[in-house]
Amino acid sequence: MPGTPPTRFVYLGPEGTFTEQALRTISAAEHGIRTPARSVPEALEAVRTGDADAALVPLENSVGGAVPVTLDELATGSPLVITREVVLPVEFQLAAARLIPLAQLRTVAAHPQASAQCRNWLLANMPDAVVVDVLSNATAAISAASGECDAAICAPIGVPRNGLTVLADKIADRADAVTRFALLSRPAPPAAPTGDDVTSLAVSIRHDQVGALLAVLTELAVRGINLSRIESRPTGEQLGTYVFFLDCTGHVAEPRLGEALQGLRRICAEVRFLGSYARHRWSTAAAEAPVPSPPGLSNADFADSTAWLTRIRAGHSA
Structure with a gap:
């Protein structure tokens, strides 16, 4: 990143989310200060006010699509720019405070993106359970640990942190699901x-x-x-x-x-x-070469045409 590297990072929390896992793949963040935020707007506001150098928030998922709150925040308020993207494979676990048969579960806490990625599994294994929307996967784990909900769909990192028991592993409908995160900072070159x-x-x-x-x-x-x-x-x-x-x-x-x-x-x-x-x-699979430009539309072609026009304007032969 240009200029002074960021040292104060904020991310969609609380601790134990996929966002934290994604953030820790960035070397500067692993060695810097990491602070969880309660929501995407709170994380981005910390950057806008100067309380943090950069914020990592989810942008889209290969199954659930875009994260609306992130898009809405990017379109309004003081401008922020994406300086880096992180793409993270996502696996979900169903966990509870104690071992309990799936048929006895009545409520399951889950972030909307998580429940969207596990929709078919939930219908097949827990058709009568009510999914309770929460702000993050970590919040889902906390809800299960506190007894607010019978179980949670959460990231594997959230299970030991909250003393939960795994009831089912790798419950996502698509094993190859990934989430794309954006690292945002105040405008700079x-x-x-x-x-x-x-x-x-x-x-x-x-x-x-x-x-x-x-x-x-x-x-x-x-x-x-x-x-x-x-x-x-x-x-x-x-x-x-x-x-x-x-x-x-x-x-x-x-x-x-x-x-x-x-x-x-x-x-x-x-x-x-x-x-x-x-x-x-x-x-x-994602490491394939970028799609080549059509003939006449490469950067070199544009540079050549600009130089040609400059010669003409200067009175030289084309």
């Missing part, structure tokens, strides 16, 4: 391009403009920029107005992506830059 980067944006389009979303996508497509993710969230201002969250391949320092951002700035009601950062390659 992004790290240099790596050649395999992601740029994240929050884009508000003019809702009364015909073809507004198509115009946004065209700005990217004509420059050979791959859109790896698009997600919409209501603005809360009025029915029918949305913010679109985009993940694009490339780095803001690259000519073609820079041109695309200028184009989006011209045609959109608002464009919020959420960071350019290296893509996290977390498995052999």
